[in-house]
Amino acid sequence: MMLGLRRSLLTTITATMLLMSESGSQTLQQGLPYETEDYRPAFHFSPEKNWTNDPNGLVFFGSEYHLFYQYNPFGDVWGHMSWGHAVSRNLVSWRQLVVALPEENGIMIFSGSAVVDWKNTSGFGKDGIPPLVAIYTGHRPGLQNQNIAYSTDSGRTWAKYAKNPVLDIHEAEFRDPMVFWHAPSSRWVMVVSMAKEHRVRFYSSANLKTWNLSGAFGPAGATNVPNWECPNLFPLQDPRGRQKWVLVVGVGNDGPAKGSATQYFVGDFDGETFVNDTPANRTLWVDFGADFYAAQTWSDIPREDGRRIMLAWMNNWDYADKVPTHPWRGQMTFPRKLALADTEDGLRLTQNPVREIESLHQHHVALRNARWSDLEGLLARQKWPATLEIIAKLQLQGTRDVAFVLRKGSAHETRVGYDAKRNTYYIDRTRSSNALSGSEFASRHEAPSLSRDGLIQLHIVLDQSSIELFGNDGLVAITDLIFPDRSDNGAGAYVDGDPPKIISLNMWTLQGKRLVTIEESKGVIKAGKLR
Numbered sequence: 339m340m341l342g343l344r345r346s347l348l349t350t351i352t353a354t355m356l357l358m359s360e361s362g363s364q365t366l367q368q369g370l371p372y373e374t375e376d377y378r379p380a381f382h383f384s385p386e387k388n389w390t391n392d393p394n395g396l397v398f399f400g401s402e403y404h405l406f407y408q409y410n411p412f413g414d415v416w417g418h419m420s421w422g423h424a425v426s427r428n429l430v431s432w433r434q435l436v437v438a439l440p441e442e443n444g445i446m447i448f449s450g451s452a453v454v455d456w457k458n459t460s461g462f463g464k465d466g467i468p469p470l471v472a473i474y475t476g477h478r479p480g481l482q483n484q485n486i487a488y489s490t491d492s493g494r495t496w497a498k499y500a501k502n503p504v505l506d507i508h509e510a511e512f513r514d515p516m517v518f519w520h521a522p523s524s525r526w527v528m529v530v531s532m533a534k535e536h537r538v539r540f541y542s543s544a545n546l547k548t549w550n551l552s553g554a555f556g557p558a559g560a561t562n563v564p565n566w567e568c569p570n571l572f573p574l575q576d577p578r579g580r581q582k583w584v585l586v587v588g589v590g591n592d593g594p595a596k597g598s599a600t601q602y603f604v605g606d607f608d609g610e611t612f613v614n615d616t617p618a619n620r621t622l623w624v625d626f627g628a629d630f631y632a633a634q635t636w637s638d639i640p641r642e643d644g645r646r647i648m649l650a651w652m653n654n655w656d657y658a659d660k661v662p663t664h665p666w667r668g669q670m671t672f673p674r675k676l677a678l679a680d681t682e683d684g685l686r687l688t689q690n691p692v693r694e695i696e697s698l699h700q701h702h703v704a705l706r707n708a709r710w711s712d713l714e715g716l717l718a719r720q721k722w723p724a725t726l727e728i729i730a731k732l733q734l735q736g737t738r739d740v741a742f743v744l745r746k747g748s749a750h751e752t753r754v755g756y757d758a759k760r761n762t763y764y765i766d767r768t769r770s771s772n773a774l775s776g777s778e779f780a781s782r783h784e785a786p787s788l789s790r791d792g793l794i795q796l797h798i799v800l801d802q803s804s805i806e807l808f809g810n811d812g813l814v815a816i817t818d819l820i821f822p823d824r825s826d827n828g829a830g831a832y833v834d835g836d837p838p839k840i841i842s843l844n845m846w847t848l849q850g851k852r853l854v855t856i857e858e859s860k861g862v863i864k865a866g867k868l869r
Contacts, residue, residue: 370850370852371386371852371853372802372850373850375663375664375665376662376663376664376824377662377663377773377802377803377821378663378666378802378803379669379801379802379803379804380724380725380801380802380848380849380850380851381430381672381698381725381801381848381849381850381851382652382669382670382671382672382801382804383405383424383432383669383670383853384663384666384668384669384670384853385407385409385422385424385434385666385668385853386434386665386666386853386855386856387414387665387666388409388410388411388412388413388414388665388666388667389409389410389413389414389415389416389417389666389667389668390407390408390409390410390422390651390666390667390668390669391407391408391416391631391632391651391653391658391668392407392408392449392514392568392631392632392634392651393405393406393407393632393633393634393649393650393651393670394406394407394408394421394449394450394451394452394474394634395421395438395450395451395452395472395474396451396452396634396635396636396637396649397451397452397453397454397470397636397637397638398636398637398638398639398640399454399470399492399493399638400492401427402425402426402427402492402493403425403426403427403429403636404423404424404425404452404470404493405423405424405425405426405432405649405670406421406422406423406438406439406452406472407421407422407423407424407651407670408420408421408422408448408449409421409422409437411437411440414664414665414666414667415659415667416658416659418441418446419441419446419447419448419477420437420438420439420440420441420446420447421437421438421439421440421447421472421474422434422437422438423435423436423437423438423493425493428694428697429647429673429692429694430694430695430697430698430851431851431852431854432851432853432854433853433854433858433859434853434854434855434856434859435493435494435856435859436856436859436860438472438489438493438496439472439474439487439496439498442498444478445476445477445478446476446477446478447474447475447476447477448474448475448476448477448482448513448514449474449475449513449514449567449568449632450472450473450474450475450484450514450515450516450517451472451473451515451516451517451518451634451637452470452471452472452473452637453470453471453473453517453518453519453526453546453637453638454468454469454470454471454637454638455468455469455470455471455488455546456468456519459526459544459545459546460486460488460545460546460547461545462488462490463490464490467490469488469489469490470488470489470490470492470493471486471487471488471546472486472487472488472489472496473485473486473515473517473528473546474486474487474515475512475513475514475515476502476503477513480510481508481509481510482509482510482511482512482513483503483505483506483507483508483512484503484504484505484506484512484515484528484530484549485498485499485502485503485504486498486499486502486504486546486547487499499547501547504546504547504548504549505528505530505541505549509532511531511532511533511534511565512530512531512532512533513530513531513533513567514530514531514567514568514569515528515529515530516528516529516530516569516570516571516634517529517546518571518572518637520542520609522608522609523542523609525542525543525544525609526542526543526544526545526546527540527541527542527552527571527609528540528541528542528543528549529569529570529571529585530569531565531566531567531568531569531587532554532556532566533565533566533567534565535556535557535566536556536557536561536563536565536566537554537555537556537557537566538554538555538556538566538569538585538587539551539553539554540552540553540554540555540609540610540611540612542609542610552609552610553610553611553612555585555603555611555612555614557618558603558614558616558618558619559587559601559603559616559618559620559621559622560589560592560593560599560601560621562592563589563590563591563592563593564589564590564591564592565589565590566587566588566589567587567588567589567590567632568586568587568588568600568631568632568633568634569585569586569587569588570585570586570587570633570634570635571583571584571585571586571607571612572584572635572646573607574646574676574677574678575678576678576680576685577678577679577680582604582605582606582615582678582685583604583605583606583607583612584602584603584604584676584678584687585602585603585605585607585612585614586600586601586602586624586633586635587600587601587602587603588600588601588631588632588633589601590655591655591656593623593628594623594626594783594785595626595627595628595654595781595783595818596628596656596778596781597628597654597655597656597657597778598631598654598655598656599623599624599625599630599631600623600624600625600630600631600632600633600650601621601622601623601624602622602623602624602687603615603616603622604616604622604678604684604685604686604687615684615685616684622686622687623785624650624687624689624815625650625689625815625816625817626783626784626785626814626815626816627765627783627806627807627815627816627817627818628654628656628779628781628783628817628818628819629652629653629654629804629817629818629819630650630651630652630671630815630817631650631651631653631654631655632650632651633648633649633650634648634649634650635647635648635649635676636649645675645676645692646675646676646677647673647674647675647676647692648673648674648676648689649670649671649673649674650670650671650817651668651670651671652668652669652670652671652804652817652819653668653669653819654778654819656778656779657774657778657779660774661774661819661821662773662774662821663803669804671806671817672691672692672695672799672801672806673691673692673694674689674690674691674692674815675689675690675691675692675693676688676689677812679811679812679813681788681813682788683788686788686813688811688812688813689808689812689815690797690808690811690812691727691797691799691806691808695727695799695848698725698727698846698848698849698851699727699846699847699848699849700846700847700848700849701846701847702844702845702846703716703843703844703845703846704842704843704844704845705840705842705843706840706841706842706843707839707840707841707842708839708840708843709837709839709840710740710831710833710837710838710839710840711837712840713831713840713843714830714831717742717743717829717830717831718828718829718830720829721827721828722744722827722828722829722847723827723847723848724745724800724801724802724827725800725801725802725847725848725849725850726744726798726799726800726845726846726847726848727797727798727799727800727845727846727848728742728796728797728798728800728843728844728845729795729796729797729798729842729843729844729845730742730795730796730797730798730840730842730843730844731793731794731795731840731841731842731843732756732793732794732795732796732838732839732840732841733792733793733838733839733841734758734792734793734794734838735792735836735837735838735839736835736836737758737833737834737835737836737837737838738757738758738759738834738835739755739756739757739758739759739832739833739834739835740755740756740758740794740831740832740833740834740837740838741753741754741755741756741764741766741831741832741833742754742755742796742798742829742830742831742832743828743829743830743831743832744798744800744805744829745770745800745820745822745826745827745828746826746827746828746829746830747822747823747825747826747827747828749769749772749823750769750770750771750772750822750823750826751769751770751826751828751830752765752766752767752769752770752805752818752820752822753765753766753832754766754796754798754805754807755796755832756787756794756796756809757784758835760784761786761787761790762784762785762786762787763784763785763787763794763796763807763809763810763814763816764782764783764784764785764816765782765783765805765807765816765818766782766783767779767780767781767782767783767805767818767819767820768780768781768782770820770821770822771820771821771822772821772823773821774819774821783816783818784816785809785814785815785816786814787809787810787814788810788813788814789810793841794809794810794838795809795810795811796809797809797812801848803819803820803821803822804817804818804819804820805817805818805820
């Protein structure tokens, strides 16, 4: 039976690769950016050109997911920070719009959030249409304060509030306001970073214009770091149906993979005070890779959907200005659905790609109750595209180390796997690239597994120049950039010790999505259509 299974699988995969080759040649003739520009992601958001970093103002309104982001309209290095803007109806196909909030009068537009003011508490709405309100940090040398802007046309045009700033404590390191409506107290809550103090402050408001200090949290967790920034606070239900609150904070350096990173706390929040369930000296990391920072979640997702969806900047301040991409520099992670799970150490955050990834699925390969040698033969016989999703459940049986080898060529490869000796999941990119070298990039990143039962799960998303690994049903996340040669299109299966049993394996090739550019979007808006 196994021999027949192997023959069937190999026949299927060969046909699949032929189909991919035919469709791929047609796509190449269209000259799509991810086909013609080295390292351009095929389904992660990246701007058409220029520099981007933190995601900002994630809000759902009018059947659209809005993504604002730190953006330099004039070049591919940090500077002239403004809010870029893109929208999507499905989290995988993006339309880039004109800059929403430009730098003006020497004031750069730093990170922040956006909300739908459903009750028009701000008074900015008109004709019964609730306004979108953006809350952002205005930055000039030596001073950071909080400001607002509003839109009444689905975010296509914006007006800055004439009486800005709405919150100014005359500090140089006071930034990244995250705002949400707190229903129990019927008021807006702002979470904002006191960066050098390793604290966040909580402010409250009835109208988004006048803010009063109500509480603070920190220092806790990672405090031996340069700063805290980019906070995010949101509720999630635990497995027993209790509402808990998750506070996410970016740290500018000294994360688990060196450089910038993102930590989180699980606890309770009453509108004024956050009570941390985790000992103050313990750090919980959202992601153990090098390229996950400034994470934010979408506000105002409809209740019938009910998901909490996170997005982060896929880069690291240690080398962000050296990333070898052109004409853009910077991209976002794939959106992740968040949940809480019980562990022996308490509640922990889980992350998995949103279900919309299924719309990208093309050709499918499946293995059930198979031998490791079946997988080795399958991977070795083909050239593989640079866009894949892999979900593998493996039973270890004397296995010391096991990995998928991706973007494999004569000089390059990246290993994504599990080290049983150390009980860690890992991405090893020490040989992934010549385009960006140095100890800060050529490294191996590990995340501790929370299970020792010999059953492991690897969920891998590969998109040209990035790999996201989710292990243990999302309890572990590692995100890394890679920069292989275009010809590095092999794959393999590595094992040290006795090979594991493949309980199940599903692998899909993934379809790329073309970004609708600013110029194309201008034409649509000029014709009187917001979309």
